[in-house]
Amino acid sequence: MKLSRLYSNKADLFEAVDFRAGMNVVMAEIRLAENRRKDTHNLGKSTLGRLIDFALLMNRDPKFFLFKHLDIFKEFIFYLEVELEDTLFLTIRRGVDEATRISFKKHQTGHQDFSTLPSPEWDHSDVPFERAIDLLDSLLDWRVLKPWSYRNGLGYLLRTQDDYQDVFQLRKFAGKHAYWKPFLAHILGFDAELISEHYDKEKQLSEKQEKAETIKKELGGSIEDISKIEGLLLLKQKEAEKKQELLDAFDFRMQDKAHTKYLVDGIDDRIASLNGERYSLTQSKKKIMASLEDDGILFNPDEAQRLFAEAGVLFQGQIKKDFQQLIAFNRAITDERRIYLQEERAEVESELKRVNAELNTLGKKRSETLAFLSGTDVFNKYKQVSDEMVTLRADITSLERQRGFLHRLQELRTTIRTLSEELSHLQTRIEANVEEQNSDQKSLFSTIRLFFSEIVEEVIDRKALLSVSPNKDGHLDYTAEILDEAGNATSANQGHTYRKLLCIAFDLAVLRAHIDDRFPRFVYHDGVFESLDDRKKENLLSVIRHYADLGLQPMITLIDSDLPIRPENELPVFDREEIVVFLHDENAQGRLFKIKSW
Numbered sequence: 097m098k099l100s101r102l103y104s105n106k107a108d109l110f111e112a113v114d115f116r117a118g119m120n121v122v123m124a125e126i127r128l129a130e131n132r133r134k135d136t137h138n139l140g141k142s143t144l145g146r147l148i149d150f151a152l153l154m155n156r157d158p159k160f161f162l163f164k165h166l167d168i169f170k171e172f173i174f175y176l177e178v179e180l181e182d183t184l185f186l187t188i189r190r191g192v193d194e195a196t197r198i199s200f201k202k203h204q205t206g207h208q209d210f211s212t213l214p215s216p217e218w219d220h221s222d223v224p225f226e227r228a229i230d231l232l233d234s235l236l237d238w239r240v241l242k243p244w245s246y247r248n249g250l251g252y253l254l255r256t257q258d259d260y261q262d263v264f265q266l267r268k269f270a271g272k273h274a275y276w277k278p279f280l281a282h283i284l285g286f287d288a289e290l291i292s293e294h295y296d297k298e299k300q301l302s303e304k305q306e307k308a309e310t311i312k313k314e315l316g317g318s319i320e321d322i323s324k325i326e327g328l329l330l331l332k333q334k335e336a337e338k339k340q341e342l343l344d345a346f347d348f349r350m351q352d353k354a355h356t357k358y359l360v361d362g363i364d365d366r367i368a369s370l371n372g373e374r375y376s377l378t379q380s381k382k383k384i385m386a387s388l389e390d391d392g393i394l395f396n397p398d399e400a401q402r403l404f405a406e407a408g409v410l411f412q413g414q415i416k417k418d419f420q421q422l423i424a425f426n427r428a429i430t431d432e433r434r435i436y437l438q439e440e441r442a443e444v445e446s447e448l449k450r451v452n453a454e455l456n457t458l459g460k461k462r463s464e465t466l467a468f469l470s471g472t473d474v475f476n477k478y479k480q481v482s483d484e485m486v487t488l489r490a491d492i493t494s495l496e497r498q499r500g501f502l503h504r505l506q507e508l509r510t511t512i513r514t515l516s517e518e519l520s521h522l523q524t525r526i527e528a529n530v531e532e533q534n535s536d537q538k539s540l541f542s543t544i545r546l547f548f549s550e551i552v553e554e555v556i557d558r559k560a561l562l563s564v565s566p567n568k569d570g571h572l573d574y575t576a577e578i579l580d581e582a583g584n585a586t587s588a589n590q591g592h593t594y595r596k597l598l599c600i601a602f603d604l605a606v607l608r609a610h611i612d613d614r615f616p617r618f619v620y621h622d623g624v625f626e627s628l629d630d631r632k633k634e635n636l637l638s639v640i641r642h643y644a645d646l647g648l649q650p651m652i653t654l655i656d657s658d659l660p661i662r663p664e665n666e667l668p669v670f671d672r673e674e675i676v677v678f679l680h681d682e683n684a685q686g687r688l689f690k691i692k693s694w
Contacts, residue, residue, distance in 0.1 A: 097236055098617045098649045100185060100206045101177035102147060107211075109690050110172070113144065113677055114207055115618075115651070118644035121670050122653040124679040131681050132657070139679040140688020141653035145254045145620045151176030151188055152250060153198065153229050162192050165694045175210060178236075181614055186235055189218065198228035200235065240613040241283070248279045252603050254620045260596040264574040274299070277572055283606060284564065285540030286572070287529045294522045294570050301515040308508040311501050336488045363462045367455060374451045377444050384441045388434060523570035530566055540609060547605035552578065555597060555635040561585065562602070576602060593627035597636070600624065604643050604650070611647060618649040625658040633660040637669070 103112035124139045126132050143161065150162060151174050162169045173191040180186055185206045189199040199218040201210060215221045223231060229245065238246050251259065251266040258267045269276040274295040282288035533541045545562040552560035559579045567573050576598045577585040603619050611617075624640075625633045637660070640650045659669050680686035687693070 097181065097238070098179045099148065099176070099651075100179045101175075101208075102144075102151065103175050103209065103211065105173040105175075105211045106171070110688070111690070112209075115649070115676055116673065117649060119641055119674055120649065120651040121675045122651070122677040122679070123670070123675050124653070124655040125681075125686075126655055126657060127680050127682050138693045139681060139686065141655070141677070141679060142256060142622050143688050144653070144677060145256055145622055145651075147174060148176065148620065149250060149254050150174065151190055153188075153190070153225070153232060153247070154250075156195050161694070163195075166192070168691065168694055173211070177206060177208065179206060180235070181237065188232065194222075196225040197222040198225065198232075199223065200228075200231065202235075237614055238616060240610055240615045241279075244279050244282065246616075248276075249283070249616065252606065253616055253618060255599060255603065256622050260592070260599050263576040263595070263598050263602050273571065277574075280574065281564070281572055283610070284533075284544060286533055286564065287526075290522060290526050290529060291572060294519065294526060297515055297519050297522060298569075301512060301519065304508050304512050304515065308505060308512065311505045311508070332488055332492050336492060339484060339488065363458050367458050367462065370451050370455050370458070374448065374455070377448050377451065381441065381444045381448070384437050384444065388437050388441075519570065523566065526570055526572070527566050530564060530572070534564070544605045544609045547608050548576070548601050551601035551604055551639050552597065554639050555601075555632050556594070559583070560598065560601065562605075596623075596626070597628075600636070604639070604648070607648050608643060608646060617647065618651060620651040620653075622653045623658070624652040625654050625660075630660040633658070 098117065099115045101112060101114050104110040122141045122144055124141045146161065150160070154160075156163060158164065162172070170193045173189065175187055175189050177185055177187045185203050185208070187201045187203065187208065187210050189201075189210070191197070198220075199215070199222060200220040201213070201218045210218075220228075220231060229247065233246050236246050238249070241249055251268060256267075261267070264280055265273075265276065274292075278288045278291040278295065281291045533539045536542060541564065548562045549560045552558060556578075561575075561577045561579055563575050563577075564572055578594060578598070580586050600621050603621070607615070607617065607619055625636065628636065640652065644650055662669065677688065679688060684690050684692060
């Protein structure tokens with residue numbers, strides 16, 4: 097397919113552009129001195145490519161100039177005429193105000209003007225947008241792109257200034273590797289189905305892993321062992337069955353028996369033990385209190401002296417002194433003993449307090465149990481067992497919920513393992529396919545990489561390497577590098593000028609490799625000669641003309657200052673017929689749209 101004509105319903109404001117079969121040049125001439133140093137001139141050389149994209153049914157974007165300035169362009173209707181493979185022509189009609197209603201007409205001869213053709217005479221009139229894309233895809237019949245739409249390849253055919261940042265990943269593909277990498281693999285001759293399937297499996301795996309993490313969060317810190325859950329659930333269910341049978345029979349004998357056993361074996365035994373412990377503690381406390389009270393020293397040396405004097409016995413000097421020292425010694429021992437006794441009393445009282453509290457609790461439980469056994473109101477018993485059933489059922493519901501989560505988690509883990517294995521197998525097949533295409537010198541990829549290197553070498557006298565290889569995740573990495581004299585990759589491709597050259601070389605190489613297929617024949621490169629020196633411009637122009645002679649339709653835009661400088665006696669760079677659009681900055685008539693700049 098080639099472009100034939102672009103026109104509108106307002107010929108006085110937008111002149112028709114008649115494209116040539118070979119090379120097409122959009123030339124902008126800067127005549128005003130104050131504009132020579134500007135980076136942008138708003139004449140329309142880049143706008144032409146955007147209009148072609150609009151006519152080929154790009155999605156409506158509020159930032160697109162036609163919609164951003166709707167007050168200026170709402171009444172415009174554009175017509176794009178294209179030449180199909182079977183020498184027939186197709187005209188696409190799309191208006192700005194009703195951009196989602198598209199019309200189509202096939203015809204035998206080119207360069208027609210259907211701007212006044214009534215709607216009934218179009219083959220397909222006012223087709224809804226999504227249906228129109230499918231219909232145009234069928235009419236263009238770029239069958240080599242299948243199963244992808246013709247829209248996927250247009251980014252490489254309509255390179256704007258923003259699309260020279262990367263050879264492979266266009267601006268509109270930012271962050272969407274799964275969208276463009278399989279398509280690019282397809283047009284380069286690799287098995288794109290494997291690439292697409294790998295991305296699909298990877299997406300499925302990621303979704304399953306996220307669900308598994310969500311379930312683990314739902315479980316929180318609860319048991320993750322399904323065996324324990326099943327065991328607990330079984331016990332709870334059996335207990336619930338017994339209580340339900342009891343309730344259904346309205347017979348509480350078994351319940352009475354259980355309470356009696358609990359009372360005798362549990363509460364009474366414990367009460368008896370605690371009573372014994374309390375008795376022992378009470379006796380200990382009594383002895384301690386007695387010891388604390390009985391701490392006096394009855395012997396008084398002064399009284400002893402008086403008695404001895406009455407009896408005529410001497411009680412002075414060393415004897416009295418020794419008795420006083422003995423009393424002091426005993427008093428010191430007694431004080432220390434009191435400290436230990438007080439500490440022991442505090443411990444005993446604490447234990448008594450604990451024992452009494454537990455006895456009070458057990459006494460209450462004993463009273464409740466005895467009340468249950470001696471109660472004559474059977475409905476009170478029924479209510480108590482029913483309350484126990486409610487608690488049991490809540491426990492069972494919680495366990496069943498956990499069991500459901502765990503079963504789902506196990507299923508997800510099984511699926512995750514399966515998907516991981518499938519991804520591994522796919523990665524192995526991708527690696528084998530890439531190796532096969534790289535090693536086969538007659539493969540489509542080998543053909544493209546040879547054309548690619550030839551173009552770069554003809555322009556800058558350096559070879560270039562186009563390579564495709566799978567990374568550790570199984571995704572394809574595409575690289576385009578300029579080589580030095582020794583055949584090693586250099587950083588030259590990182591500069592904007594050479595990166596643009598690599599983009600142009602890639603687009604042309606792909607078109608040439610598919611020249612015998614049902615594939616587009618045109619390519620639009622904006623600002624093609626910017627930043628190149630004169631010799632390289634001449635070389636690139638020679639390459640573009642050569643590719644035009646092969647049957648392709650290269651379209652290039654430039655401003656006059658980017659033309660290679662030639663001696664005055666040499667012919668102009670372009671023939672008159674090669675320039676399909678001539679623009680200048682003197683007035684509005686020199687712009688693509690003959691209106692004031694917006």
